[in-house]
Amino acid sequence: MFFALSKVLGFFALPSNLMISIGLVGALALFAGWVRLGGALLVISVLTLAVLGLSPLGNILLLVLEDRFPKPAENDNRPVAGIVVLGGSFDTIVAGARGEVALNESAERLTVIAELAKRYPEARIVFSGGQGTLFYSGATEAQVAARMFESFGIAPERITLEDRSRNTRENAVFSRDLVNPGAGERWLLVTSAYHMPRSVGCFRAAGFPVDAFPVDYRTRGYEDMTRPFRSVGEGLRRVDIAVREWVGLFVYRITGYTDALVPAPL
Structure with missing residues (x-):
């Protein structure tokens, strides 16, 4: 039961899925005659997808995790x-x-x-x-x-x-x-x-x-903190990976599955 619930919640924890879901709700609201609500939800969905997909946010979120543990010499x-x-x-x-x-x-x-x-x-x-x-x-x-x-x-x-x-x-x-x-x-x-x-x-x-x-590794290093993505799809994929991992860290810490929020080398 917990496994199935984690997969369902994990689907909506991905920013791309969440924003598309908000956009679909907005479209349904428009068809139902709730013009202001539907329009607002559609604008939020499109603008957020654009920002997440084109900005370097995904790289910034991943860099913190990728550089946490160095590779052995x-x-x-x-x-x-x-x-x-x-x-x-x-x-x-x-x-x-x-x-x-x-x-x-x-x-x-x-x-x-x-x-x-x-x-x-x-x-x-x-x-x-x-x-x-x-x-x-x-x-x-x-x-x-x-x-x-x-x-x-x-x-x-x-x-x-x-x-x-x-x-x-x-x-x-x-x-x-x-x-x-x-x-x-x-x-x-x-x-x-x-x-x-x-x-x-x-x-x-x-x-x-x-x-x-x-x-x-998905990033080159800290120079990627200012590198925008060439396509929305590429950027959204990076953001989804990063957010899923950060959500996993929070959930695992709360449930006691890990020994720290963001474990580091001893």
Whole structure:
């Protein structure tokens, strides 16, 4: 029930969906004869979509999160017991229907594993991701990841698949239960840079200490704080990603799923 409710509320938490919904209500109000109300709602919808889509707001909101956890130095040779990579890189609906490895814009979460598996040849590789959609069924992310890891040439005995999780908290809890990390072991956590604060917070709260290995950066740096977008669609996509992550941070903190509002390196 909580999962379904979170998906429904999450739909309206995205600025693009919310503004379109307001515009539709405005159009219905016009048809119903409520001209002033309908006109006001339509103006609010269009102007807000334009500002959000063309301004650098999405970049500003993401930069704070992306720069929270630095990537380990190239010369960091400390031993690694395992690498946990979070789901979110596959279009499981298309993958299930087509029988293909259908990657999305977060693909770097997966492709970096080929490099890390060679850099740390003794490390276990744990993929955490089930089926996180509400209305459509398809393959689990773990099923698709297994095929991709095989194409990387990673030995099957190194791979552990966690296929039940539907959100970041479940990623942390189910991965901890599956691998039972030992005291003093170093585990890397691979996910998108903007998603790293919430992810690390969940793993800490679950009693699974991890070192951040952020990937999939969406911004170049602070120079993007003044860079407008070339299209409304591109800007809205960036704002949606950022707002969804900030809302997730607030909700996870309130529910106790993370150890801080915006977790930071210890």
